[in-house]
Amino acid sequence: MKKKTLLIFVKGKPATAFLKKYFRSSDTYRPVFCSTTASPHSSLAKDGVSAIVAEISLLPSLSLFDGNIPCIGMINSDRKKGIEASAAYTVDGYITRPFLREDLDFMLNSVIRQSELMRARKKEIRDLRTIHELAQKISSTLDPKRILFMIVKRISDLMPVTRCSIIRVDWLHKIAYVVASFETPNISMIKLSLKKYPEIVEALLRKKPVVVSDISTNPIMKSVRDLVSPLGIRSILVMPIIFEKKVIGTLFLRTSRKRHMFRRDEIRLLQGIAGVSANTLYNAFLFSQVEDERTRLEKLAITDYLTGIYNVRYFHHRIIEEFTRAERHKMPISCLMIDIDHFKKINDTYGHKTGDLVLKEFAQRLRQLTRKSDVLARYGGEEFIIMLPQTTTQGAVAEAERIRKAITSHKFKGLKSRTSLTVSIGIAVFPNVRIKTYDELISAADDSLYEAKKSGRDRIVIFT
Numbered sequence: 263m264k265k266k267t268l269l270i271f272v273k274g275k276p277a278t279a280f281l282k283k284y285f286r287s288s289d290t291y292r293p294v295f296c297s298t299t300a301s302p303h304s305s306l307a308k309d310g311v312s313a314i315v316a317e318i319s320l321l322p323s324l325s326l327f328d329g330n331i332p333c334i335g336m337i338n339s340d341r342k343k344g345i346e347a348s349a350a351y352t353v354d355g356y357i358t359r360p361f362l363r364e365d366l367d368f369m370l371n372s373v374i375r376q377s378e379l380m381r382a383r384k385k386e387i388r389d390l391r392t393i394h395e396l397a398q399k400i401s402s403t404l405d406p407k408r409i410l411f412m413i414v415k416r417i418s419d420l421m422p423v424t425r426c427s428i429i430r431v432d433w434l435h436k437i438a439y440v441v442a443s444f445e446t447p448n449i450s451m452i453k454l455s456l457k458k459y460p461e462i463v464e465a466l467l468r469k470k471p472v473v474v475s476d477i478s479t480n481p482i483m484k485s486v487r488d489l490v491s492p493l494g495i496r497s498i499l500v501m502p503i504i505f506e507k508k509v510i511g512t513l514f515l516r517t518s519r520k521r522h523m524f525r526r527d528e529i530r531l532l533q534g535i536a537g538v539s540a541n542t543l544y545n546a547f548l549f550s551q552v553e554d555e556r557t558r559l560e561k562l563a564i565t566d567y568l569t570g571i572y573n574v575r576y577f578h579h580r581i582i583e584e585f586t587r588a589e590r591h592k593m594p595i596s597c598l599m600i601d602i603d604h605f606k607k608i609n610d611t612y613g614h615k616t617g618d619l620v621l622k623e624f625a626q627r628l629r630q631l632t633r634k635s636d637v638l639a640r641y642g643g644e645e646f647i648i649m650l651p652q653t654t655t656q657g658a659v660a661e662a663e664r665i666r667k668a669i670t671s672h673k674f675k676g677l678k679s680r681t682s683l684t685v686s687i688g689i690a691v692f693p694n695v696r697i698k699t700y701d702e703l704i705s706a707a708d709d710s711l712y713e714a715k716k717s718g719r720d721r722i723v724i725f726t
Contacts, residue, residue: 265289265290265291266291266292266293266312266313266374266406267291267292267294267311268291268293268294268311268312268313268314268315268370269294269298269311269313269314269315269316270293270294270295270296270314270315270316271294271314271315271316271317271320272295272315272316272317272320272336273317273319273320273633274317274338274361276318276338276361277336277338277361280361281295281315282291282323284363284366291312291370293315298318300461303383308582311331312331312332312374312377313331313332313333313334313370313373313377314332314333314334314372315334315336315366315370315516315667316334316335316336317335317336317338318335318336318337318338318344318347318351318356318685319338320370321333321335321347321351321353322351325369327340328603329380330377330380331372331377332354332374332376332377333353333354333373334352334353334354334355334356334357334366334369334370335347335351335353335356335357336356336357336358336361337357337358337359338357339359339436341358344356344358344621354373354376355369355372355373355379355699356369356370358454367722371406381440381441381627381652382487382527385527386527391537391612392416392420392531393520399412401464407442409439409443409539410428410441411442411444412430413442413539414426414427414428414442414443414444415444417444417532417535418444421528421531421533424444424495425445426443426444426513426514427440427442427443427444427514428440428441428442428443428503428511428512429441429454429462429511429512430510430511430515431456431462431466431509431512436457437453437454437455437456438453438454438455438456438459438462438549439448439451439452439453439454440452440454441511448639458486458489459481459486459562460483460485460486461474461483461498462500462512462514464482465500465501465502465512466509466512467504468684469502469504469507469509470502471499471500471501471502471529471532471533472499472500473497473498473499473524473529474497474498474499475497475524475609476496476497476523476603477495477496477497477498477675478491483498496523497523497524499514499524499529499532500512500514501514501529501532501533501536502536502609503536503539503540504536505540505541506538510540518551533713552585563575564576566639566640568595568618568621568622568640569621569622569624569625569626569640570625570626570636570641571624571625571628571629571639571640571646572638572640573639573640574639574640574641574642574647575641576637576639577637577641577647577649578700580637581597581637581649581700581703581704584637584649584651584702585692585699585700585703587651588651588652588692592693593651593652594652594653594654594655594691594692594693595649595650595651595652595691595692595703595706596649596650596653596654596655596657596658596664596690596691596692597647597648597649597650597689597690597691597703597706598647598648598650598658598661598662598687598688598689598707599630599641599645599646599647599687599688599690599704599707599710599711600645600646600647600648600686600687600711601644601645601685601686601687601711601715602620602621602624602644602683602684602685602718603648603683603684603685603686603715603719604684604719605617605620605643605644606679608620612678613675616677619675619676620674620677620683621644622676622678623674623675623676624644624646624669624674624683625638625640625646627668627669627672628646628648628665631664631665631668632648632709633650633661635650635651635652636650636651637649637651645711647704647707648661653691654691655689655691655724658689658691658724659689659722659724662687662689662722663722665685665687666684666685666687666720666721666722669680669682669683669685669686670683670685670686670720684719684720685720686711686714686715686720686721686722686723687710687711687714687721687722687723688706688707688709688710688711688713688714688720688722688723688725689707689710689722689723689725690703690704690706690707690709690710690725691724691725692725694706694725696725697725706725707725710723710724710725711723711726
């Protein structure tokens with residue numbers, strides 16, 4: 263057992279002789295005899311001090327020391343004055359001449375035990391305050407990522423850990439994902455194989471904390487010991503996060519070989535954190551799922567079911583905005599109407615299923631060819647429409663020609679012979695004396711497309 267360190271401040275020969283004899287046979291205490299209050303600081307910084315034993319006459323010089331360290335006074339001469347001085351300096355106990363071993367034994371045991379209990383209570387209060395503060399913080403948001411990071415960051419602030427992560431588990435595929443880590447705030451689903459983490463599997467199966475005090479001896483780590491040992495990991499703690507008897511994640515912490523093992527009070531603290539996190543975390547995940555579903559439905563409402571690009575409803579919404587802006591700021595806006603030449607032959611020759619595959623591939627190719635500022639949509643059947651904001655006639659013709667050539671040179675996978683296709687394109691540009699509204703801009707592009715098909719296909723016609 264590690265000896266408790268005591269600071270000794272004595273001058274008188276009786277007190278000095280008694281203490282040296284007392285400590286000579288002590289297996290419990292390590293005395294450090296000091297002449298000044300400054301001398302012991304550097305040597306005891308790491309170990310800490312359990313108590314101070316000092317002659318009453320020297321008590322004024324001990325005011326520099328931490329008041330949390332218990333102090334025992336030694337009354338050398340006048341007992342009454344010594345007791346009054348002890349009360350004045352609020353020592354935790356005292357012994358008087360003749361000095362007896364039993365008196366000092368009792369006093370040391372009493373004041374040190376009382377001090378340790380007091381420290382333990384203070385730490386419990388701090389831990390409860392930490393859990394309460396964390397619960398308030400994580401309850402103030404429904405963003406799962408933010409909640410997860412707040413948890414691991416707070417834990418890493420409280421105790422020395424080389425890793426502090428939250429893991430989500432996919433039992434079906436035997437895969438785990440790191441969803442939060444204090445080292446990396448913006449972490450994004452790092453995949454882990456559960457075969458390499460038997461301690462996580464054990465915690466999830468038992469639904470209880472798993473503490474690996476020493477990976478070199480713990481049987482749980484036998485299968486991965488050779489993998490983990492070179493990393494300098496000594497102790498591992500896995501703390502399941504449980505909501506309504508279901509494990510929704512784990513707090514996964516590691517300490518390095520040079521650091522201490524997880525203490526009982528640290529495990530209790532982490533259990534408290536996992537407990538207050540579970541409900542909020544579960545609600546956050548539900549909220550996230552609802553948001554994802556809403557986003558998915560919103561996307562479906564503006565997306566063409568077959569090709570995956572925008573539908574005509576969304577196109578009309580956007581062209582109204584852009585046309586209004588073009589009118590207000592006197593800027594050009596162009597519209598391209600595109601049609602696949604002889605598409606009916608593809609359906610007749612290969613069937614409608616192949617025709618749908620060709621439409622999908624065609625739409626994706628158009629998406630690759632359009633700029634980020636452009637709006638591409640399926641207009642209907644094999645017709646597609648592109649809005650080009652702030653684009654003049656010259657720019658629209660250049661874009662249309664680029665598209666026409668790219669489609670002509672593309673070999674479609676959907677067609678057995680990888681045949682290429684041609685397209686006809688009609689262009690309309692605002693401002694134009696015959697175009698006053700966005701509807702007229704679309705109609706003008708449609709009229710130009712009709713002229714392109716009527717005059718031989720595989721060409722571009724501009725509305726004038």
